[in-house]
Amino acid sequence: MHILLIEDDTEAAQFLVNGLRESGYTVDHAADGREGLFRITEGSFDLVVTDRMLPHLDGLAIIQLMRQKGIATPVLVLSALGTVDDRIRGLKAGGDDYLTKPFAFAELLARIEALMRRTSGVPDATRLKVGDLDLDLLARRVTRGGREIELTARELKLLEFLMRRAGQVVTRTMLLEGVWDLHFDPQSNLIDVHISRLRQAIDRGAERPLIHTVRGSGYVLRLDP
Amino acid sequence: MRLALFKTSAFRLSVSYTLLVMAAVGSTLGSAYLLTQSLITDEVDLIIDAELKGLEEKYAMSGVSGLTDEITLKVDSWGRVGAIYLLVDPEYRKIAGNVTRWPFEGMPRENWPEFEIATIEPGRRSAHPVRAAVRTLPGGDRLLVGTDISQGRRWADKFRIATLRGIGLTILAAALAAFWFSFRLARRVSNVTDTCQRIMAGDLGRRLPVVGANDEFDAMATSVNSVLDRLEDQARTLRATFDSAAHDLRAPLHRLRTRMDALLLRSPELKLEPAVHDSLESALVEVDRLQRTLATLLQIALAESGAALASPAAVDVGELAGELVELFEPVAREAGLILTGAHTGGLIVRGNRQLLAQLITNLIENALKYVPAGGRIEVSVTKHGDDVRVQVSDNGPGIPADDRARAVQPFARLTHAVRPDSSGLGLSLVAAIARLHRARLSLESNDPGLRVVLDLAP
Numbered sequence: 001m002h003i004l005l006i007e008d009d010t011e012a013a014q015f016l017v018n019g020l021r022e023s024g025y026t027v028d029h030a031a032d033g034r035e036g037l038f039r040i041t042e043g044s045f046d047l048v049v050t051d052r053m054l055p056h057l058d059g060l061a062i063i064q065l066m067r068q069k070g071i072a073t074p075v076l077v078l079s080a081l082g083t084v085d086d087r088i089r090g091l092k093a094g095g096d097d098y099l100t101k102p103f104a105f106a107e108l109l110a111r112i113e114a115l116m117r118r119t120s121g122v123p124d125a126t127r128l129k130v131g132d133l134d135l136d137l138l139a140r141r142v143t144r145g146g147r148e149i150e151l152t153a154r155e156l157k158l159l160e161f162l163m164r165r166a167g168q169v170v171t172r173t174m175l176l177e178g179v180w181d182l183h184f185d186p187q188s189n190l191i192d193v194h195i196s197r198l199r200q201a202i203d204r205g206a207e208r209p210l211i212h213t214v215r216g217s218g219y220v221l222r223l224d225p
Numbered sequence: 226m227r228l229a230l231f232k233t234s235a236f237r238l239s240v241s242y243t244l245l246v247m248a249a250v251g252s253t254l255g256s257a258y259l260l261t262q263s264l265i266t267d268e269v270d271l272i273i274d275a276e277l278k279g280l281e282e283k284y285a286m287s288g289v290s291g292l293t294d295e296i297t298l299k300v301d302s303w304g305r306v307g308a309i310y311l312l313v314d315p316e317y318r319k320i321a322g323n324v325t326r327w328p329f330e331g332m333p334r335e336n337w338p339e340f341e342i343a344t345i346e347p348g349r350r351s352a353h354p355v356r357a358a359v360r361t362l363p364g365g366d367r368l369l370v371g372t373d374i375s376q377g378r379r380w381a382d383k384f385r386i387a388t389l390r391g392i393g394l395t396i397l398a399a400a401l402a403a404f405w406f407s408f409r410l411a412r413r414v415s416n417v418t419d420t421c422q423r424i425m426a427g428d429l430g431r432r433l434p435v436v437g438a439n440d441e442f443d444a445m446a447t448s449v450n451s452v453l454d455r456l457e458d459q460a461r462t463l464r465a466t467f468d469s470a471a472h473d474l475r476a477p478l479h480r481l482r483t484r485m486d487a488l489l490l491r492s493p494e495l496k497l498e499p500a501v502h503d504s505l506e507s508a509l510v511e512v513d514r515l516q517r518t519l520a521t522l523l524q525i526a527l528a529e530s531g532a533a534l535a536s537p538a539a540v541d542v543g544e545l546a547g548e549l550v551e552l553f554e555p556v557a558r559e560a561g562l563i564l565t566g567a568h569t570g571g572l573i574v575r576g577n578r579q580l581l582a583q584l585i586t587n588l589i590e591n592a593l594k595y596v597p598a599g600g601r602i603e604v605s606v607t608k609h610g611d612d613v614r615v616q617v618s619d620n621g622p623g624i625p626a627d628d629r630a631r632a633v634q635p636f637a638r639l640t641h642a643v644r645p646d647s648s649g650l651g652l653s654l655v656a657a658i659a660r661l662h663r664a665r666l667s668l669e670s671n672d673p674g675l676r677v678v679l680d681l682a683p
Contacts, residue, residue, distance in 0.1 A: 009476055015483040019490065053472055080475035081468055083524060088536050102479035102516055104509075105486040154551060180552055184583050185517065187590055193555040216489075 001116060002026045004043070006036035006050040006062065007078070016049075019105050025112075033057025040066050045073055047115055049108075052079035052090065060093040067094045074115045078103075087183060106217035110171045117168055128163040131223045133202065133210055135163055142202075149201050154179070158198055162211065162221040171218035195219055235410035239403030246399040247392070254388040261384060265377040266356065270337060272305070273358050277370045284362055292368070293321040307373030309342070309355050315365040322369070332367070333359060339374075354378055413442050417449075429457045464527075471523050475516070482512050521650045525635060528657035540581055542613050542681065543572040543606040549582060550604050553589050561598030564589070568606040572613045574681040576662045584658040587651045588617040588677050596621030596674070611683055618676035629668040 003025050007013035013029055020027045028043070030036035033054040040048060040062070048066075052059040063075050077095040079086060090098045096118075097111050128135040132145040140156060142149040151159065158179050162170060172191040176182045195211065203209040212220050284292045289312075296310045300323040311322035319326060328340040338359065341352045357371030416434055423431050432453060433446035485505055488495070492502050550566030557564035574581075585604065592602040602619045624632050633656035655677070659666040665680040 009480065012476070012480050012483050015480075015487050019487060022490070053468075080472040080479065083527065085536055100520075101475045102482035102512065105483065105490065152551075154548075180548065181578075182552075182582055182586075183579050184586075186586050187517075188553070188556050188593065190552060190556055193559060194552075197555055 001047070002028070002043075002045050003047045003049060003112070004028045004030060004036065004039055004045045006030045006033065006039075006048065006054060006059070008032055008051060008054050016105075016108070019109075020112075023109055033059070033062055037062050037065055040071060040073070041069060047112060048073055048075045049112070050075060050077060052077055052081060052086070060090060060095070063094045074118065076108075076111055076115060078108075104171075104216075106169075106214075107171050107173060110169045110174060110217060113168050114165060114170075114174065117165065125164075128160065128166075130163055130166045130210060130221060131208070133163070135159060144202060144206065151198075151201060155194075155198050155201065158194060159202070162219065165221070167220065167222045169214050169217050169220045174218070233407060233411045233414070235407035235414070236403075239407040243396065243399045243403045247396050250395045251392050254391055258381075258384055258388050262381050265381065266337075266374070269356050269372045269374055269377065270358070273356070273370050273372060276305075276308075277358055277360055277368070280368060280370065281360060281362070284368075289320065289364065289366060292362075296321040305372075307353075307376070309357060309369070309371035309373065311369040313367050313369075315367070317367070320366065324369075327367075327369075328355075329359075332361070342373075417442075417446070424453065429453075429460055467523060467527055471519075474519055478512060478516055478519070482509065482516075485509050485512070518650060521654050522635070525650065525654055525657040528661045534577055534580075534661045537575045537577060539573050540576045540578045541570055541573050542576075542581060542615060543568040544570045545578065545582055546585055546604050546606045546615060549585050549589060553586075553593070557593060557602060560593060562593065562596055563601045564593075564604070565601070566604045568604070572606050572608060574613050574662070574683055576681065580658045580661065584655050584679070585615065585617070587655050591651050592617060592619040592621065592675070595619075600674075609680060612680040613683060615679040615681065616676060618671045618674060620671060620674040623670055623673055623675040624668060626670065632668060633666070 001024075003020060005013060005016055005020070005027055007016065007029070008031055010031065013031070017027045017029050028039060028045070030039050034056040036048075036050060036054070037057055039045075048062075050059040050062055054062075057065075059077055059079075063077075066073070066075075074096040075094070077090045077098045078101060079090065079098065080101045087098045087100075096115055099108060099111060126137045128137070134143045135141075135156075137160065140153075142151055142156065142159065158175065161175065161178050170178075173185065175191050175195075176185070195213075199209070199211045203211055208223065210221050210223065212222065214220055280292060280295060283295045287294075292312060296312055299305075299308065299310060300321075309322075309324055311324045311327065312320045313327050314320055317327040317331075324342060328342070329338065336358070337356055339354060339356050341354055343350060343352055353373045353375045355371040356374045357369050360368045362368055420431055420433050432450045435443050435446045435450070437443065485508060488497070489502070489505055489509070492505075497505075546568045547566055547570075550564060550568075554564050589602065589604065596602060596619045600620050602617070605614075605616045605618075607614050607616070633652045635650055635653040656666055659679055662681055664682065665678075667678045669676045669678060
């Protein structure tokens with residue numbers, strides 16, 4: 001997996017490059033917008049992570065230019081601007097995800113993983129299956145080993161979100177954004193409470209729990225512990 | 226806001242203009258009519274006067290018999306058209322003339338009495354108006370000379386009808402012109418009003434239309450537009466200032482966080498002491514709190530700067546409140562509180578969903594923080610007149626009346642409830658978001674507890 005990081009803050013960039021390399025990615029670094037765009041058009045990357053404010057060429061301009069050239073590589077925008085409006089503008093310009101600085105490295109990793117998988121997965125499947133857990137989206141029916149599980153509409157959405165990303169770490173922020181469409185951080189431990197309720201419904205009495213907590217990051221739904 | 230046409234000053238002006246035209250045309254044509262009428266009668270009077278004088282001279286010369294002959298001659302000779310003569314004795318008995326009997330009760334009091342005579346013309350009877358003058362002759366006989374003025378009357382009637390018609394048409398034309406004028410004026414003014422409202426709603430790039438008529442409206446639009454240009458410019462500058470402030474504060478925070486993150490990630494290979502690891506982790510929590518406070522402060526500052534609401538859209542507040550109650554309900558239950566929602570869907574306002582969600586979230590989190598276990602929190606969204614009213618009420622300690630105004634100011638920690646984990650910005654962000662949405666926010670007593678009421682315009 002080949003990632004291009006466009007970031008003018010060399011110190012921050014160095015940490016990100018090291019962290020990503022340690023996590024098993026191949027990472028190239030461009031220090032300004034022009035170089036970044038040049039690299040994108042010359043090489044082939046699986047993902048572009050770009051800062052929003054860059055010398056020579058703004059992050060959003062890079063996205064627009066590469067989209068005009070027909071390059072569909074997913075882009076994750078990192079920004080030190082944090083208002084709701086900036087986020088909307090970032091996504092409107094063609095960015096695939098938006099992360100406000102400062103962020104936890106685990107958050108960045110989870111988002112990168114999600115974007116990488118998105119390009120390959122089947123997004124429109126109406127029947128999801130992980131182990132003996134079965135979710136029929138059309139009938140809105142959940143069964144675990146044949147036993148039917150009653151869930152509220154929101155719990156169903158939460159479960160769908162996790163199952164579509166089975167095996168992949170999902171952060172609390174990603175859940176808030178994806179399931180509740182909330183793009184800010186409430187102070188309460190909301191997500192933990194909701195996950196523990198879902199866990200009660202799905203994993204209670206089961207031999208092999210499916211929902212696991214990843215310390216310092218978030219949650220993952222998968223067969224192996 | 227669109228005014229009814231009849232309430233506009235242009236319309237009122239037009240109505241007064243129409244009335245003025247009405248008065249002017251009416252008095253001009255009216256006096257012309259009166260003048261013409263008096264001209265006609267003056268001519269008649271002159272003729273009658275001359276003839277009377279002649280007949281009086283005849284009487285003076287040859288007495289009643291001479292006068293009788295003269296009158297009979299005048300009547301028979303078909304002299305003057307429409308001439309009326311009557312000579313009566315002191316008892317008003319007819320001596321000579323072409324009228325059968327004295328038309329008055331005794332002597333008329335007016336100088337120029339008028340009366341009607343019935344004439345028999347071939348095929349029809351008709352009454353003719355007559356204007357006359359009467360003299361008492363030295364012998365006590367009375368002489369009447371008159372003129373049939375039906376022609377003049379008819380003429381005057383025609384003139385009157387023409388005059389009235391003229392007045393009517395003029396008024397109609399004036400009224401139409403006034404209506405058209407006030408309609409156009411009202412439309413241009415309402416264009417201005419609409420545009421201003423759009424700009425207030427955040428469409429800063431919009432300008433007043435300049436139609437190229439080079440009139441006072443164009444002049445006004447041009448100067449208002451240049452004011453708007455400057456305002457937009459200032460908003461942009463302000464925005465850029467905020468952006469760079471945010472950037473310059475966040476970038477070092479980001480580096481700090483990344484360094485600590487990297488250390489923590491490598492803590493097994495670095496063999497960090499557990500105590501060091503733990504304190505790094507709690508330092509990270511502090512960094513995150515710092516970042517959240519900074520973000521909130523910037524958000525408040527941006528809202529207070531008078532900047533327009535970013536990307537406004539239709540937001541179903543009822544639905545949003547319902548979702549948030551559902552989101553927070555388990556947390557409230559864990560804290561031993563009862564969180565309930567009373568709302569219906571379809572209560573829609575123009576706003577920013579994320580900011581409104583943040584506002585309601587802050588109010589709920591505030592209540593969660595201050596209401597002791599066993600308490601109740603209720604979130605309701607109702608229609609209140611034209612507004613949509615969002616109300617978050619609890620039965621916690623509340624805020625004393627004296628402190629309520631201060632509670633929405635940044636960093637206002639109230640004396641009675643100091644919480645170490647409170648940033649002191651929760652309610653001021655609520656106030657800032659309310660202001661961005663031009664909503665009215667009030668803190669009230671819930672007897673006991675706090676009730677926060679937010680009225681959002683649709």
